[in-house]
Amino acid sequence: MNNSEIRALNLNDLRNKLLDEKENLSKLKFSHSVTSIENPSKISKSKKLIAKIITEINYKKIKNKND
DSSP states (O other): OOHHHHHHSOHHHHHHHHHHHHHHHHHHHHHHHHSOOSOTHHHHHHHHHHHHHHHHHHHHHHHHHHO
């Protein structure tokens, strides 16, 4: 998911996506601790996506507050 796709989502969709990604990250961490996953870089990519979503949520909150 790239930045333009994240920006296109509304606040509720972003929150839902954030919950899904956090759940996905916890599953990845668990499966990696039990047995090695094929591509461990998926964990860092998931963390980065979560950070992008949080950043966009905060931006939209500030934007809505100022409008």
